[in-house]
Amino acid sequence: MSSDTIHNVTVSMTVNGRGHTVSCQPRKLLSDALREDLHLTGTHVGCEHGACGACTVLVDGAAVRSCLLFAAQMNGADITTVEGMANPDGSLNTVQQAMQDCHGLQCGFCTPGIVVTLTAFLRDHPDPTDHEIRVAISGNLCRCTGYHGIVNAARQAARGEPASSVEAQSSESQSSESQKLESQS
Amino acid sequence: MTTSTTHTTVGRYIGQSVKRREDPRLLTGHGRYVDDVQTPGTLHVAFVRSNYARGEITDLDITEALRVPGVEAIYTGADLNPLCQQFWATMTGPPIELGGETPYPPGSVLAQDDVRYVGDPIAVVIASSRYIAEDAADLVVVDIEPRTPVLGLHEAVASTELVHRELKSNVSAAMPMPTVPQVEALFANAPHVITRTFRGARATNVPMEPRGLIVHYDRYRSEMNIRAATQSVHEIKSFAARLTGLPESHIRAVADDVGGGFGQKMMVLREEAAVIAAGFKLGTAPVKWIEDRRENLMASNQARSEAGELSFAVDDDGHILAVKADFIEEVGAYPPSAGATAALAIGVFPGPYKIPVLIPGCTAVYTNTVGKSAYRGPWALETIFREQMMDHVATEIGMDPIEFRRVNLIGPDDLPYTTATQMVYENITPTETLDQVVEMIDVAAFRDEQARARQDGRLLGLGIAGYVEPSAIAFGVLSSDPAVLSMDVSGKVQVRLGTGSHGHSIETTIAQVIATHLGCDIDDVVVIQGDTATSPVGPGTGGSRTAVVAGGAAQTASIELRDKLVRIAAQLLEANPDDLEVEGGVVSVKGTPQAAISFAQLAMTAHMAPDKLPAGMGPGLEVAARYRPPTAFTWSNATHGCIVEVDPETGIVDIKRYVVSEDCGQMINPMVVEGQIAGGVAQGIGGVLFENMVYDANGNPLATTFLDYLLPSAPEMPDFEYGHVESMSNTLGGYKGMGEGGAIASPPALANAINDALAQRGVAALTEFPFGPSQIIDAINAAG
Numbered sequence A: 001m002s003s004d005t006i007h008n009v010t011v012s013m014t015v016n017g018r019g020h021t022v023s024c025q026p027r028k029l030l031s032d033a034l035r036e037d038l039h040l041t042g043t044h045v046g047c048e049h050g051a052c053g054a055c056t057v058l059v060d061g062a063a064v065r066s067c068l069l070f071a072a073q074m075n076g077a078d079i080t081t082v083e084g085m086a087n088p089d090g091s092l093n094t095v096q097q098a099m100q101d102c103h104g105l106q107c108g109f110c111t112p113g114i115v116v117t118l119t120a121f122l123r124d125h126p127d128p129t130d131h132e133i134r135v136a137i138s139g140n141l142c143r144c145t146g147y148h149g150i151v152n153a154a155r156q157a158a159r160g161e162p163a164s165s166v167e168a169q170s171s172e173s174q175s176s177e178s179q180k181l182e183s184q185s
Numbered sequence B: 001m002t003t004s005t006t007h008t009t010v011g012r013y014i015g016q017s018v019k020r021r022e023d024p025r026l027l028t029g030h031g032r033y034v035d036d037v038q039t040p041g042t043l044h045v046a047f048v049r050s051n052y053a054r055g056e057i058t059d060l061d062i063t064e065a066l067r068v069p070g071v072e073a074i075y076t077g078a079d080l081n082p083l084c085q086q087f088w089a090t091m092t093g094p095p096i097e098l099g100g101e102t103p104y105p106p107g108s109v110l111a112q113d114d115v116r117y118v119g120d121p122i123a124v125v126i127a128s129s130r131y132i133a134e135d136a137a138d139l140v141v142v143d144i145e146p147r148t149p150v151l152g153l154h155e156a157v158a159s160t161e162l163v164h165r166e167l168k169s170n171v172s173a174a175m176p177m178p179t180v181p182q183v184e185a186l187f188a189n190a191p192h193v194i195t196r197t198f199r200g201a202r203a204t205n206v207p208m209e210p211r212g213l214i215v216h217y218d219r220y221r222s223e224m225n226i227r228a229a230t231q232s233v234h235e236i237k238s239f240a241a242r243l244t245g246l247p248e249s250h251i252r253a254v255a256d257d258v259g260g261g262f263g264q265k266m267m268v269l270r271e272e273a274a275v276i277a278a279g280f281k282l283g284t285a286p287v288k289w290i291e292d293r294r295e296n297l298m299a300s301n302q303a304r305s306e307a308g309e310l311s312f313a314v315d316d317d318g319h320i321l322a323v324k325a326d327f328i329e330e331v332g333a334y335p336p337s338a339g340a341t342a343a344l345a346i347g348v349f350p351g352p353y354k355i356p357v358l359i360p361g362c363t364a365v366y367t368n369t370v371g372k373s374a375y376r377g378p379w380a381l382e383t384i385f386r387e388q389m390m391d392h393v394a395t396e397i398g399m400d401p402i403e404f405r406r407v408n409l410i411g412p413d414d415l416p417y418t419t420a421t422q423m424v425y426e427n428i429t430p431t432e433t434l435d436q437v438v439e440m441i442d443v444a445a446f447r448d449e450q451a452r453a454r455q456d457g458r459l460l461g462l463g464i465a466g467y468v469e470p471s472a473i474a475f476g477v478l479s480s481d482p483a484v485l486s487m488d489v490s491g492k493v494q495v496r497l498g499t500g501s502h503g504h505s506i507e508t509t510i511a512q513v514i515a516t517h518l519g520c521d522i523d524d525v526v527v528i529q530g531d532t533a534t535s536p537v538g539p540g541t542g543g544s545r546t547a548v549v550a551g552g553a554a555q556t557a558s559i560e561l562r563d564k565l566v567r568i569a570a571q572l573l574e575a576n577p578d579d580l581e582v583e584g585g586v587v588s589v590k591g592t593p594q595a596a597i598s599f600a601q602l603a604m605t606a607h608m609a610p611d612k613l614p615a616g617m618g619p620g621l622e623v624a625a626r627y628r629p630p631t632a633f634t635w636s637n638a639t640h641g642c643i644v645e646v647d648p649e650t651g652i653v654d655i656k657r658y659v660v661s662e663d664c665g666q667m668i669n670p671m672v673v674e675g676q677i678a679g680g681v682a683q684g685i686g687g688v689l690f691e692n693m694v695y696d697a698n699g700n701p702l703a704t705t706f707l708d709y710l711l712p713s714a715p716e717m718p719d720f721e722y723g724h725v726e727s728m729s730n731t732l733g734g735y736k737g738m739g740e741g742g743a744i745a746s747p748p749a750l751a752n753a754i755n756d757a758l759a760q761r762g763v764a765a766l767t768e769f770p771f772g773p774s775q776i777i778d779a780i781n782a783a784g
Ligand code: FES
Pocket: A044, A045, A046, A047, A048, A049, A050, A051, A052, A053, A054, A055, A056, A065, A066, A067, A068
């Protein structure tokens, strides 16, 4: 079917607390509508086949992949994107702050999906085990961090553990040892 | 460099895990990646690509596609190839026909008469939206008469079919292994000669942000603006100039946030060149191409399709007497350059060991697959194969692998040490990092546990791997890095670097270097990079160079600027410069803190009251510095230790512990160092257990989605444990690079652990990646 025969649909949805009406082709992905029509480019597209989690947003409170939904399905939906995750005063929320403290991001491309996924997960599972944390983010691919900082961030956000930075880990935990060879300096 | 000054700063930032300044924008969805820039009037590109690995294009018809409303233009090879002039990268230098030394594949941006790999771009469709561009691309008629593809490493050497008909051979580069009679005699008389062939699994970089760029050529201004997901804005700018013939000075390239690269975004690959050419031909509106994941997995680049035959001659005490190492690698059809990466690998092959004699050989072959490009540790095959070989040899001669390594390691008393390949190590610590790993793991306790587990039918294994990383690669255009540091009237500084932001935390770490050496608050330092209009010419970020080379430049500039500030302060305070100290943006007389003057006051003087400056001193506060490390490589080193459990029923590998002891010299930010290690190790683990970019017998790539190309995810990854040894390098800050090492040593550490576990059941060691569940089960079954 050629694109000129496709008629636009009108969708009204709430995004980050504000009402929006978007007119788009019925085939338009929610991820593309958020990015292109609402200019909310924090929602990233890493695969467009539901495997990487970079495009994760909350729809009526549930974490979903916006690349697997059409914008046309969203009439009346309440959507929260990563742009709507910070505290009302603009400061980082608990998960975001833990991600910074624990070096849970490097290039930052997977990060919006991680922030949205973890925020929803910890809301529903306030006291997760390590294994539950790893399973919760198993649908979010990160190529930079090896997930270590992300898992630490989830631990901190959930348990308020003092591992507030790797600095603290480096000097205190047994898992990191340091030896300075002054003689060679 | 001003080394004579004796005034001091109080180092508050270097060595601290300062939190990243990049994070707030990236955590809240306010990064600016290339696809986030949405300029009105932008047109969108979709490629028409080959579905065949090799064949003749018998028909190409764009008529119907051009009729789709919203389509602006469709360009084929006949349109774009004639516009393109030169196809070479600054990093690898001019091609042989232009007086350089690097082999390149024949230059073209689109397939014209024939196709040479699945994914080979045939036409560029430009339309008002990506949706429409893809609709139209589907309507382009392409008929291809398939031909038998050239596939396989040794098969490509032998094949009479050619990947590139313009060339005489499929061999793009070769250095045949010489026959040296004395070495042959040495091997003939050695108590032990062990030979193994190892093979990597074809992998690809997979940055989570695929490639992408926006090219806007305005022919009326004769000006090209490029915005790209690139590791090096200067590389893409220079490449675009050579490709189009535009003067470089008419081109500006910008990269804000980039979602990872791992080497993939260092060079300009085929599609990026095609989009530059298409934008140049169009000459009016911006054209944007954002690669989708299928394109990224199918048509960006491959790496690690490599094999190596190693022969070790060893005496009865376990001393390595001589090594022969013959490598073969696949460069695909259109690599950004076609030299053998093994040529670099051979140079660093000895690694942390005393290998008195090394006889190397290498071959690189074109095949009808996607081109090879750099992937984190492009030369990694030397360590990946050598460290597996160390375990094979130890087993064969009945020695513990750790003991066998100790017998051959370069120790503190051996330094400085010149390898058989004429590399000179001045400060490396392979024995110290091995000791630290052995202690952190508690190897003796593990061996007891392993024996007990064996009684219960459980297979535990320990693997060790060591390496020496040729960091801060400094030859050719990589030799140096710039930093332009300027202080404004208010006493704050900006530094402009030639680097780029794709995960390396440079905005934080270089600010730490500057704040430490200038003597100011880190919040008063802003780091600017990734724009050729403001960034001085530099090679970009890659090659584990930034901390050492850009850090050295930033340090040089800071010390020079501080020196000028101190001399102004000395004049205003009527003091001797040597009696002054700098801290927190204030210059004061040592021991007399009330005799002090702030950077803001000094900056006002320098900019606004030149007559008050010391005699002969010019106004203003800018320093342009460039740092070149003293040697072509700054050697860092590490030892990795890994404990796994292999499930004999499923073949699934559970990584129970992963320990790294790293010596990257003076750490600028330990948090960032550990993050680089973790990310690199995860990539290395992926390359052993999961990632495999398979082609079928017709040259079709079979892993073009994330359901087939499996990346490591969180449940498969362990908590990493880090140890640090800090021996200073001879570079300005004592830094050593370490960005790639995690990915280099982890494959053999994990492979050795798996083989150690399998050995508990008498299973012969595996030598070909991947070591996935099916390969492991097959091996267990074969052992009976
Ligand atoms: S972009 Fe939606 S899951 Fe990858």
